[in-house]
Amino acid sequence: MNINRFTHIYFIGIGGIGMSALARYFMAGKTAVAGYDKTKSEITEQLQVLGAIVNFEDKLEAIPEHYKNSEKTLVVYTPAIPQNHTQLNFFKSNNFKVLKRAELLGDVTKSTFCLAVAGTHGKTTTSAILGHLLYSCNVPLTAFLGGISVNYNSNLIVNGTEVSVVEADEFDRSFLKLSPDFACITSMDADHLDIYGEASEIKEAFVAFSKCIKPNGKLFVKNGLPLKGITYGIEDNADYSAQNIRIENGHYVFDVKTPKGILKDFKFNLPGRHNLSNALIALAMAVEYGCPHQQLAKALASFMGVKRRFSYHIKEDNLVYIDDYAHHPEEIKAVLQAVRELYPGKFITVIFQPHLYSRTRDFADDFAKALSGFDNVILLDIYPARELPINGVTSQWLLDKVENKNKALLSKTELLQVLKQNKAQVVLSLGAGDIGEEVYNIKQTLKYAG
The missing domain is CATH 3.90.190.20 (Mur ligase, C-terminal domain)
Structure with a gap:
């Protein structure tokens, strides 16, 4: 689909963290953006400041008139929107091009070198670390985050369009719309059983996601998961392993064992072994992409976290x-x-x-x-x-x-x-x-x- 033929995009659920990142992306490209959300929030207020038209009532008259042209307007919605939503059904019944958020994200990132972060836990922090590492190494990237990065005060990091970093969301099997070059899977615990029914179904979905990687791409998996790829883990025999871990002045300091040798003395500010694991896989993906050790070490030490993550x-x-x-x-x-x-x-x-x-x-x-x-x-x-x-x-x-x-x-x-x-x-x-x-x-x- 040629997204560029649309001059307007209407987001239903625009205040969602993933939806708002896409809205910011298109506004940065000078596309007209409007949308609906159920409640006002800090995110919707920020979007309005940037120029988005946002309404909070599910009524047809709340849709701006210049978004009611099916030739010019693309409609995007989140799976959390109920099936009886008045605005969504208006667009569907009047021959508008209507996409789920994941479909649009897949379309936007298809022509980029895409690094996708999947897993039932750790996606947002890992993708924020990875986006920050690549940005600090001057990679021409756009990172779509599922939380607000403290370093950038945004859920969108922009330094170009050749590379993308995305969260690969397992909810509603959304991640199957992506075609990443690099992908990691941090965990495969049971969740979203309202969608999947059985824990075995969610594991099968992650296996299916691993097959979405482009030819000659790379899959990174936490050591112990039932998938083949480049492994990572804390103080174990994985391909990438955090070693010699110590706490100095309230921060983690550690070395990284790689397939090619030891990278020494990384400093990381976030607490908890789960966050250390998130930092390790972000480093592994950045190293495999080609980022140099010294720049990565400096970048990781400057990572300040994600809002509402510890x-x-x-x-x-x-x-x-x-x-x-x-x-x-x-x-x-x-x-x-x-x-x-x-x-x-x-x-x-x-x-x-x-x-x-x-x-x-x-x-x-x-x-x-x-x-x-x-x-x-x-x-x-x-x-x-x-x-x-x-x-x-x-x-x-x-x-x-x-x-x-x-x-x-x-x-x-x-x-x-x-x-x-x-x-x-x-x-x-x-x-x-x-x-x-x-x-x-x-x-x-x-x-x-x-």
């Missing part, structure tokens, strides 16, 4: 508050490992908002086990996102499974009241729902507690 909001001797997007049991375990490593012996309170009724149901025992590792557990009600309630699946049901004498189910208002009396040492807020919008209130309450 983001510090209070970092004092007697009080720490960290916010993270973790919404799967394995991600919660990884955050707990990192915080225990950084703050041994400290009393740790977790505030967790479960995301989706189906995910809560499917992984209830695993969630309970992961949460039981904290010293104090506070649950908020389940964030439904695109789902209707499932009978019997509630946060109270999940909380009853948590083996911890310090636990409570609170509303957001009750949470702030409890935190006012809290003599916390380390507090974490976790989840993929709207808990991120409570960060400021939690921070302010903790700062002035007691």
Whole structure:
């Protein structure tokens, strides 16, 4: 498809993190952009500042008139949009070219040298590190990120169009629309069982994704996954391995064993072995692309992270508050490992908002086990996102499974009241729902507690 024949693009779900990166990309190329989203957010406000027309009501009259020409307007939507969406059905029934987000991303990156990051965990941080490494090595790239990079204050990194970095999203099998030159798979844990049904189905989808790589391309896989490719791992016998790991002044310092020798003394600022693994695979892909060691070392040391990925909001001797997007049991375990490593012996309170009724149901025992590792557990009600309630699946049901004498189910208002009396040492807020919008209130309450 020749995207260039369209002068206007209308995004349905424009406030989504992946959709907004594409919107930014096309606005940078001077294409007219408009769209719909359910709620206003910092992202939609930023898009409006850049020139996008954004509406928040699913009505036909909310669509700008000059976007109602099917010859000029391309329509893009996210799979999270319901089938009965008025605007989407108008475009579909009036012969507009309508694409899913993944189809457009596949089309945009098809003519580039594409590096794709797949896996049920770690995609956003890994792709942000990789984009930053390549940008710092002056590679002419565009990186489409699933989070806001702190270094660039954006989910889009632009330094040219010859190379692309993308997240290969397994939701709705979206990643099968990509044709990468390099691809990595960080993990293949069960998730999105509302889409896949069985854990075996999601593994088969990752296998299918591995076959989407272009001829003579390279697949990178975490050591132990049932796929053949260039392997990577922490302190093991993989092709790329982080070795001689130590912590100096609160940062990881490590060497990288490669198929051609040892690259020494990389410094990395993010905590947790999961993040160290993300940095390692980004380095491996950048090395295989041809980036020089010294520039990579300097670039990695300057990487500042991704918003809502182990983001510090209070970092004092007697009080720490960290916010993270973790919404799967394995991600919660990884955050707990990192915080225990950084703050041994400290009393740790977790505030967790479960995301989706189906995910809560499917992984209830695993969630309970992961949460039981904290010293104090506070649950908020389940964030439904695109789902209707499932009978019997509630946060109270999940909380009853948590083996911890310090636990409570609170509303957001009750949470702030409890935190006012809290003599916390380390507090974490976790989840993929709207808990991120409570960060400021939690921070302010903790700062002035007691």
